[in-house]
Amino acid sequence: MARIVVIGAGFSGLAAALRLRQLNHEVTLVAKGVGGLQLSQGTVDILGYAPEWVQAPFKSFAAFIEANPDHPYATIGTQPVKRGLTWLSDLLPGLVVGDMEKNVCLPTPVGAMRPTALYQPSMASGVLTKGKSYAIVGFNQLKDFSPEFCAANLTRTPLPTGGSVTATAYRIDLEVAPGEADSSALRYARALDDRPEFRTRLADAVKTVIGPEDIVGLPACLGLDDPTIHIDLAQAIGRPVFEIPLLPPGVPGMRINEALMRALRKAGARLVLGSFITGFEASAGSIVSVTVQQAGHDRELPADIVVYAPGGFESGALTLDSAGKISERTFDLPLTGTNAADLVTGDYWHDQALFKVGVRTDSTMRALGPDGAPVYGNLYAVGSILSGATRWAEKSGEGIALGSAFAAVNAIGGGK
Amino acid sequence: MLEVDSYEHNVLARASLDHCVKCTICETQCPVMRVTPLFSGPKYVGPQAERYRHGESVDHSLDYCSSCGTCTLVCPQGVKIAELNSVARAAMKRDHMPLRDQIISRTTLLGTVMTPVAPIANAVLKFKPARIVAEKTVGIHRDAAMPTAQLTTFTSWFKRHTPSTTPTRGKIIFFHGCAGKYFEVDTAVKAVEVLEHIGYEVVVPKQGCCGMPLQSNGIFDAARKSVRTLAGQLQAGPAGVPIVSTAASCAGMIRHEAREIMGVTDDALIEAGSRTYDISEFLLGLADKGELPLDDLKRIDTEVCYHAPCQLKGQGMGTPAVQLLQLIPGVSVVESGATCCGIAGTYGLKKEKFDVGQAVGKPLFDKVKEVNPELAVCDTETCRWQIRNATGAQVVHPIAFIHEAYGLGKATEPKAGSV
Numbered sequence: 001m002a003r004i005v006v007i008g009a010g011f012s013g014l015a016a017a018l019r020l021r022q023l024n025h026e027v028t029l030v031a032k033g034v035g036g037l038q039l040s041q042g043t044v045d046i047l048g049y050a051p052e053w054v055q056a057p058f059k060s061f062a063a064f065i066e067a068n069p070d071h072p073y074a075t076i077g078t079q080p081v082k083r084g085l086t087w088l089s090d091l092l093p094g095l096v097v098g099d100m101e102k103n104v105c106l107p108t109p110v111g112a113m114r115p116t117a118l119y120q121p122s123m124a125s126g127v128l129t130k131g132k133s134y135a136i137v138g139f140n141q142l143k144d145f146s147p148e149f150c151a152a153n154l155t156r157t158p159l160p161t162g163g164s165v166t167a168t169a170y171r172i173d174l175e176v177a178p179g180e181a182d183s184s185a186l187r188y189a190r191a192l193d194d195r196p197e198f199r200t201r202l203a204d205a206v207k208t209v210i211g212p213e214d215i216v217g218l219p220a221c222l223g224l225d226d227p228t229i230h231i232d233l234a235q236a237i238g239r240p241v242f243e244i245p246l247l248p249p250g251v252p253g254m255r256i257n258e259a260l261m262r263a264l265r266k267a268g269a270r271l272v273l274g275s276f277i278t279g280f281e282a283s284a285g286s287i288v289s290v291t292v293q294q295a296g297h298d299r300e301l302p303a304d305i306v307v308y309a310p311g312g313f314e315s316g317a318l319t320l321d322s323a324g325k326i327s328e329r330t331f332d333l334p335l336t337g338t339n340a341a342d343l344v345t346g347d348y349w350h351d352q353a354l355f356k357v358g359v360r361t362d363s364t365m366r367a368l369g370p371d372g373a374p375v376y377g378n379l380y381a382v383g384s385i386l387s388g389a390t391r392w393a394e395k396s397g398e399g400i401a402l403g404s405a406f407a408a409v410n411a412i413g414g415g416k
Numbered sequence: 417m418l419e420v421d422s423y424e425h426n427v428l429a430r431a432s433l434d435h436c437v438k439c440t441i442c443e444t445q446c447p448v449m450r451v452t453p454l455f456s457g458p459k460y461v462g463p464q465a466e467r468y469r470h471g472e473s474v475d476h477s478l479d480y481c482s483s484c485g486t487c488t489l490v491c492p493q494g495v496k497i498a499e500l501n502s503v504a505r506a507a508m509k510r511d512h513m514p515l516r517d518q519i520i521s522r523t524t525l526l527g528t529v530m531t532p533v534a535p536i537a538n539a540v541l542k543f544k545p546a547r548i549v550a551e552k553t554v555g556i557h558r559d560a561a562m563p564t565a566q567l568t569t570f571t572s573w574f575k576r577h578t579p580s581t582t583p584t585r586g587k588i589i590f591f592h593g594c595a596g597k598y599f600e601v602d603t604a605v606k607a608v609e610v611l612e613h614i615g616y617e618v619v620v621p622k623q624g625c626c627g628m629p630l631q632s633n634g635i636f637d638a639a640r641k642s643v644r645t646l647a648g649q650l651q652a653g654p655a656g657v658p659i660v661s662t663a664a665s666c667a668g669m670i671r672h673e674a675r676e677i678m679g680v681t682d683d684a685l686i687e688a689g690s691r692t693y694d695i696s697e698f699l700l701g702l703a704d705k706g707e708l709p710l711d712d713l714k715r716i717d718t719e720v721c722y723h724a725p726c727q728l729k730g731q732g733m734g735t736p737a738v739q740l741l742q743l744i745p746g747v748s749v750v751e752s753g754a755t756c757c758g759i760a761g762t763y764g765l766k767k768e769k770f771d772v773g774q775a776v777g778k779p780l781f782d783k784v785k786e787v788n789p790e791l792a793v794c795d796t797e798t799c800r801w802q803i804r805n806a807t808g809a810q811v812v813h814p815i816a817f818i819h820e821a822y823g824l825g826k827a828t829e830p831k832a833g834s835v
């Protein structure tokens with residue numbers, strides 16, 4: 001049993017912390033704030049574009065790694081990613097379904113078609129299928145979702161795997177509270193969780209407006225605590241129903257975030273939320289403690305092992321100063337690029353090398369120095385801090401997060 | 417730094433607002449926004465409105481912010497949302513501070529008046545017609561939780577008591593807070609007995625109010641005066657020794673709120689804050705170093721719901737009480753997982769906010785009733801009163817369990833001061 005400090009509460013930090021705790025280590029998770037899960041779609045991308053549409057993520061791995069030798073998948077390899085995905089599916093059967101060997105095509109709120117591997121049961125009927133027709137229903141009081149925009153794009157876009165679908169837009173009035181004209185998806189989700197009559201109201205309104213379409217698509221707000229509301233609705237409406245993930249705050253992402261947090265609490269991890277790690281002490285090539293920023297006085301948290309899962313530029317783990325210098329905030333780890341000026345091109349749609357900057361690791365996820373040796377023998381870097389990927393373009397962020405967490409866990413081994 | 421009740425003294429908090437990336441994480445976690453449309457949420461009222469404020473109020477829904485601090489806690493970018501709001505509220509209320517807010521924020525005064533006549537005071541507080549009058553005239557909700565006055569203060573108990581052991585570990589300062597002195601005397605007594613039991617020589621310097629209720633009501637001048645006096649009083653105790661407290665929110669006032677919200681940067685305050693610990697944090701720290709006698713902890717077979725108060729979470733120490741209680745054989749701790757109990761100091765007492773406070777606390781009350789309807793655990797006084805009032809459960813400070821486990825009494829039985 002080792003004293004392990006995991007830094008960061010995004011997908012990678014939560015997965016690493018929970019798995020290490022399950023393996024009987026003493027785990028303290030420290031994070032300044034909620035991680036990126038609830039800003040995501042609540043699905044699990046492995047590899048969606050390479051750069052063409054990927055149908056079978058793992059079958060494409062070898063060629064993708066060969067073409068991108070600096071990609072995190074090149075160091076992680078296939079097995080840890082698969083183990084992470086299997087673990088997650090077993091852990092959250094009510095929230096994660098799908099076949100990791102096969103990408104599906106799901107609609108985005110603007111009616112684009114997006115490849116993903118694992119998704120929530122509430123999205124399953126939304127796997128776009130050749131020849132099917134979809135009723136896309138929006139709510140007048142939910143401004144983040146335009147059913148017209150979504151439906152028109154779905155109809156005019158050919159499916160990546162051939163064929164097409166037809167979609168028709170509908171709108172209903174659905175006030176969460178009398179007179180409330182602008183409600184977030186989360187407001188709807190909580191109302192559907194708490195008020196059975198609100199579910200009936202939604203089902204009745206949808207039934208009244210839709211035409212003869214095969215399947216009904218709704219904005220992703222069908223319950224936060226209860227992820228089975230889509231089943232009730234499908235029954236009441238008499239057609240399959242699915243959710244389309246929206247802008248943040250994303251209800252499907254929140255479901256996974258809260259489920260992982262609950263599991264961590266139950267497993268007995270120590271949680272220190274709301275605190276930055278601001279520094280550390282090292283001796284003989286190993287980290288011996290990290291500094292937790294607390295009120296009044298900092299605390300040195302002793303650690304046998306540190307798993308660093310701080311995210312990338314978005315979370316502030318990688319910073320850019322006004323002179324264009326890129327640095328890593330906590331351990332000052334060596335990065336694959338340090339001068340932003342060389343890494344940004346003026347063409348918006350062009351691949352921006354800046355976003356590939358990050359930390360390089362060995363296959364056990366230990367952060368490497370310029371000499372190719374681990375900077376500290378017990379510092380593992382996982383998730384978005386890793387260099388070499390443009391996650392949103394490749395649709396690879398969640399696979400990297402889980403895979404790197406499992407590669408590190410594998411290297412750390414079991415406790416007792 | 418300037419000391420005015422406007423934004424200028426809060427330079428750091430104001431600078432942090434540019435870090436807001438509008439990710440809405442604070443909105444998803446805000447317990448008030450969840451239950452009422454009267455508060456337009458931490459993102460709007462905080463970093464967004466602050467840009468336009470320049471010392472003036474631009475959004476009066478700010479008054480419905482309970483100052484629980486959840487927004488600051490969950491913000492991954494380090495924006496000091498709650499702190500910005502507290503300063504802005506003080507500026508907004510400056511010229512028309514309600515009488516009610518001036519009364520309820522003076523805990524020492526309430527304690528001094530109530531203790532000598534405790535049974536009468538308690539009877540009056542339980543007497544419905546009197547509460548209706550108080551609601552109509554002062555604005556304290558008739559059903560709001562009120563403290564129970566005690567016949568003796570902690571201070572008089574402490575003067576009379578004889579330590580059970582001879583000190584082996586040196587001196588320690590105990591900071592009891594106003595509630596510990598007047599109302600939650602039992603908690604303070606048990607804390608001292610535990611500290612003495614494990615070998616400390618407990619010193620209790622004279623101490624007044626930390627000013628927290630004044631601060632949260634926006635009465636900054638008086639609050640600054642209080643906290644400065646207190647810092648001096650604590651410093652009058654033995655130098656350099658840890659200051660340990662059962663009053664988790666008052667400790668937070670010394671450790672960061674006075675500085676971050678009211679701009680008090682006196683050396684005395686910073687120095688006192690740098691050695692102030694929550695008692696569970698302190699004891700767990702000993703345990704982690706192998707310095708807490710664990711073999712003496714006797715078995716207590718129970719399952720209880722533990723609720724971590726907002727003001728404790730805001731200090732960045734995690735939830736040490738959970739780990740501490742689990743050191744006792746037989747104790748099974750279920751974390752409430754709830755954000756806030758809804759009292760937020762004095763917020764939930766106010767007649768116009770009572771219903772909001774009850775709705776905020778509902779998930780917690782349900783959890784307490786589900787886990788163990790007889791007994792729950794929470795570190796701060798006002799939160800305990802709120803949970804007691806709403807659930808009927810007895811709610812104790814974590815130290816009550818450690819006290820029982822060391823064979824010093826029973827967690828559910830008051831040790832001293834009781835009416």
Ligand SMILES: Cc1cc2nc3c(=O)[nH]c(=O)nc-3n(C[C@H](O)[C@H](O)[C@H](O)COP(=O)(O)OP(=O)(O)OC[C@H]3O[C@@H](n4cnc5c(N)ncnc54)[C@H](O)[C@@H]3O)c2cc1C
Pocket residue numbers: 007008009010011012013030031032033034035036037040045046275276277278309310311312314315316317329330382383384385391392395396397398399401492
């Ligand atoms: C605009 C955008 C779109 C994206 N789209 C996709 C997509 O379509 N598909 C896909 O697969 N991926 C996508 N990604 C990537 C995806 O967001 C990340 O891969 C994923 O969130 C990584 O999770 P993580 O755990 O590494 O980090 P994060 O979720 O960022 O979590 C980092 C955590 O670390 C904490 N932290 C950081 N520093 C410290 C410190 N010093 N002390 C304490 N705590 C600290 C933070 O508070 C946070 O809790 C996208 C990213 C962006 C920005």
